[in-house]
Amino acid sequence: MDRYAVIGNPVAHSKSPQIHTAFARQTGQQMEYLRLLGESGRFEQNVRDFLAAGGRGLNVTVPFKEAAWRLADDCSSRAETAGAVNTLILLEDGSLRGDNTDGIGLVRDLRDNQEAILRGSRILLLGAGGAARGVLQPLLEAAPARLTIANRTGSKAERLAADLSGLGALQGCGLERLAGMTFDLMINATAAGLGGEVPDIPDHILARNGWCYDLMYGDEPTAFVRWGESQGAARSLDGLGMLVEQAAESFFLWRGVRPDTRPVIEDLRRRP
Ligand code: ATR
Numbered sequence: 001m002d003r004y005a006v007i008g009n010p011v012a013h014s015k016s017p018q019i020h021t022a023f024a025r026q027t028g029q030q031m032e033y034l035r036l037l038g039e040s041g042r043f044e045q046n047v048r049d050f051l052a053a054g055g056r057g058l059n060v061t062v063p064f065k066e067a068a069w070r071l072a073d074d075c076s077s078r079a080e081t082a083g084a085v086n087t088l089i090l091l092e093d094g095s096l097r098g099d100n101t102d103g104i105g106l107v108r109d110l111r112d113n114q115e116a117i118l119r120g121s122r123i124l125l126l127g128a129g130g131a132a133r134g135v136l137q138p139l140l141e142a143a144p145a146r147l148t149i150a151n152r153t154g155s156k157a158e159r160l161a162a163d164l165s166g167l168g169a170l171q172g173c174g175l176e177r178l179a180g181m182t183f184d185l186m187i188n189a190t191a192a193g194l195g196g197e198v199p200d201i202p203d204h205i206l207a208r209n210g211w212c213y214d215l216m217y218g219d220e221p222t223a224f225v226r227w228g229e230s231q232g233a234a235r236s237l238d239g240l241g242m243l244v245e246q247a248a249e250s251f252f253l254w255r256g257v258r259p260d261t262r263p264v265i266e267d268l269r270r271r272p
Contacts, residue, residue, distance in 0.1 A: 003054050004254065005034040007046060008061035012037075015268065016059050019247045022267065023259035031056075031255070043067045051090055057254045058088040059247070065100075065130065072098025081137040081164065084130055087250040099253055102131075103138030105246025106187070106215070106239075111142065113241050113265070116185065116211060118142035124183040125149045126199050127190035128156040128172070131215055135189065136160075140168035148183070150175050152190070152199060175200055182207050188214045188224040198227045212236040217243060219272045241265055 006016040012035070020033040036058070038046050043064050050058065060068040065084035069075060072085055075098040079085050085098035110116040123144045125132055128151035140147060146169045151157035154174025161172030179202040186206060192199050193216045206212065212228025217238040221229075228236030244265045252258050 002029075002031040002056045003034065004031060004057050004059070005036040005050060005055060006059040006061060007036040007038045007043075007050070007064060009038045009040065009063065011035050011061065014061065015243065016061075016247060019244055019264055019268070020251060022264045023248065023251045026263070027255070027257045027259050029255050029257060038064050044071055047071060047088065047096075051096075056090050057250075059250055060086050060088060065134070069098055072096050074098070076100065078103060078137045081167070082130075082134040084134050086134075086246065087253055089253055099250075100134055101246040101249035101253070102242070103135035104249050105242045105244075106135050106213075107138045107142050108245040108249075108261075109237075109239075109241035110185075110213065113245070113262070114211075114235065114237065116235075118144055118185070120145045121184040122182065122207070123147045124178070124181075124186045124205070126175075126186065126188045126201070127151055128153070128160045129189070129191065131191070132189035133160060135187070135215070136164055136170075137167060139187075140164075140170065143168075145169070146171065148173065148178075148181070150178055150199075150201075176202075178202050178205050181205050183210060185211045185213065186228070188212070188216070193222050193224055196223050198223045201227075203231065206231045206233060208232075209234045213239070215239040215242065240268060244268065 006014050068085035073095040079100040082100045087099045089097045149157040149172040157172035161170045184207050212233045214222045214224040217240040225236045244261045248261045
């Protein structure tokens with residue numbers, strides 16, 4: 001049977017096996033999907049061992065996405081922009097292709113599941129680390145009027161915006177520079193939520209009917225989701241839908257079949 005896995009460290013908490021098993025059942029694909037604990041300093045060997053044992057592809061999660069990008073023989077343009085790979089695909093010729101489905105997962109959840117209008121909108125992306133970089137290209141391809149990257153360390157946001165300026169209308173700044181600006185959609189890609197915190201964002205920068213979206217998710221509403229509600233957001237969403245959508249795109253890359261994500265998202269909401 002064709003075999004896939006998610007590799008990360010830690011990996012025990014990953015919902016990917018549950019999601020891909022549901023996709024396989026729904027689409028009648030004969031495959032199994034495992035969890036693989038990656039070892040620090042031995043990631044490449046871990047991947048090679050899995051492929052040698054018949055593995056056909058991998059999802060890659062923290063902290064190995066950059067290592068996977070270096071390992072892949074060639075990468076999609078969105079993975080090159082991200083400098084990170086979350087999907088490895090073993091091709092017929094034995095080479096390893098890298099892709100990154102995080103950004104398209106975010107855009108699909110917003111646009112298709114939630115019916116957000118991204119074209120022409122004013123988007124704020126909070127954070128300038130790997131998570132922010134990972135979603136930038138698909139967000140820009142959704143043709144916002146402008147995309148602002150804001151980060152606690154402003155210089156990192158400025159550098160990231162300058163690096164990717166060829167992709168679209170992009171600007172970078174520190175959080176303190178946001179006062180007086182207005183955004184239709186604020187996306188949290190910082191790690192602040194890990195400590196239950198929200199970045200130090202000025203009040204009143206969310207437009208009336210504006211939306212908030214946290215790339216993180218949890219059984220309880222995240223700190224940023226609650227912050228959005230406190231700012232009167234029309235919708236304040238966590239990243240569970242994105243998680244399922246990025247998985248669906250990986251599944252499509254491997255199997256050539258697009259699963260229906262809605263029942264899987266609903267099931268995860270009911271039974272986390
Ligand atoms: P990831 O891969 O999750 O993006 P990362 O590359 O370490 O992790 O980036 C973490 C991001 O979260 C950075 O943008 C960081 O801001 P700095 O560059 O100023 O460090 C941001 N971050 C982490 N904790 C934060 C906090 N408490 N408030 C605001 N931003 C925070």
